[in-house]
Amino acid sequence: MKILVIEDEKGLAESIAAHLQKDGFIAEAVGTFADAIEKINLYSYDCIIVDLNLPDGVGFDIVNALKKISSSTGIIIISARDALEDKIRSLEIGSDDYLTKPFHLSELNARVKSLLRRRNFGGSNEITYNEIRVNYVSRKVFVDNTEVALSRKEYDLLLYFLSNINVALTKAAMAEHLWGDNIDSTDSFDIVYSHIKNLRKKLTDKGCSDYIQSIYGIGYKFGEK
């Protein structure tokens, strides 16, 4: 799947592209409005990630241009401006999501995947990882066809893990994903720990292998050891 990253801060653009590539996406990065317009006219993308403030233009105009060319491309806006008007406007002109900088790469990754899922690019309503199967329409989780009852947050956490296989996730990123950014870090770490404990127990109880590995001092990683 092809993703275009439009971001004028070179380092950040590289980071985003590299992170997405690691996850199997074909990600390209451009730094100017003109380059972005050229790219979207030449190629088709499944998703674009647009920064609102570009040296030679405004991200909104790229969204408008893209909507005329291809309406099926998913659009995620990233902006340093945490202004409500910008969020509302970006949704009004047809963007799918809005992320305020700074954000966690794992969060962006999860948002991209969720967007692609919503647009049903894979043609299926399920995500599978070895013996784990998640139906994201009915929000049900199965381990080898046995249903696992998860709480809402545990489900969100599992989906977040499945969007970031083999990626080291910080506790802060997980807490923010689950609770938004208005929660204090120390508390959120406790609650992340508690959710992970519950999720791990519920999955292994149904015979699932333990994919959740803790990384000392940092957080957790989901994947085979």
Place this chain on the structure above:
Amino acid sequence: MKLLARTNLYYIFFSAITYILVAGAFYLVIEYVVYQEVEKRLVVERHDFENFVGAHGMWEESCYFVENKITLSALRTLEPYVAEFKDTALYDRYSAQLVPFRQYSFPATIGGINYKVSIRKSLIESNDLLMYITGTMLILLSIGLLLLFLFQRRISKTIWKPFYDTLSKAKSFGLTKGKGLTLQQEDIHEFNELNAVLDKMTTKMALDYKNLKEFTENASHEIQTPLALISSRVEELIQQKNFTPEQMYWIENIHQSTLRLSRLHQALLLLAKIDNGQFYEHEHINLTSVAEKKLAEWEELFLLKKLAINIESSGNLVVEMNATLAEILISNLIGNAQKHNLPGGSITLRSSAKNLVIQNPGAALSKDPGQLFQRFAKQNQTSDSLGLGLAIVKRICETYDLTIEYTYQAPLHTITVSVPS
């Protein structure tokens, strides 16, 4: 009091004084003229009398006419009687009432006897004349003043109209519209000047506001971008496997500090935005239900921390405010209540139509509760909280004229947000 009402009032007041003064003066002048006339005739009659007496050596009552009565009375003393005028009233047998007369008394010697002679002249016609003239003049004066009053009211209204136009435009001026007032050119120089000054002021204000807003947003952009870069690079770094635990610890520290810096910056920006009045859209917000929703949203967190939630609601606190700020206000307060709670403690939410109370048990305060509303004032300086939460809460409350009060009565911390009565 309105400008026009005030000018009308002044006008009426001065008209009334003028009216009374003019009426009085008029009456006195006419009365004076009438008296002069009557007295002149009385003096002429004295001459007639003296001529008659000089010619005949006697006075005969019958030889004179009815109206101007002349009476003689013998004087006991021989001192010469000084001539004098005075008012008197005599009974008139036809109209059966007292009739005013002007009387002229003077001494005369007839046949060797001293007399006091009094000649009287009726004032009744003169008085009628006086009344008619004065009355007519006063009616004319009233009509004149009334017309003048209506006229000046009309003129005031026309003259002050541009002023009222300007006033109504100035009232509807809002900074957030991004431009100054556009006022019309007027015929009157002073209003033109006023409009020009207002134009200049409001345009400058709107421009300053816009600049400040842009600066805030640009500053936000400029600082958040490098922070985003640091944070994403650190995230990439932790994907590497060959770090020692010590290095990992350092990296995590960098990561934490970056996030903290970003949160701090966002909080300061939020304060600046509130101060600049950039949250101008507002609606009816039911703070009670916002708080109840927040409590439900964080239910799992409370379960984990074993906090009991009590809700005692006897009414909803509804405030006209910005939805985003309402959300921030409530989440900061509830966030504090859970953060500074005791293990196994509780959070109590009490609400009525007048106020909203959030109460939780907690450790004793080391400083005055009021001080905690200041920026960077923290109960515990080493805690990793930003120390801006309550400052933001306070600013939000001030923006919407809400009263906020923090009291501590061991072990309960109570925050009350109330609408002014």
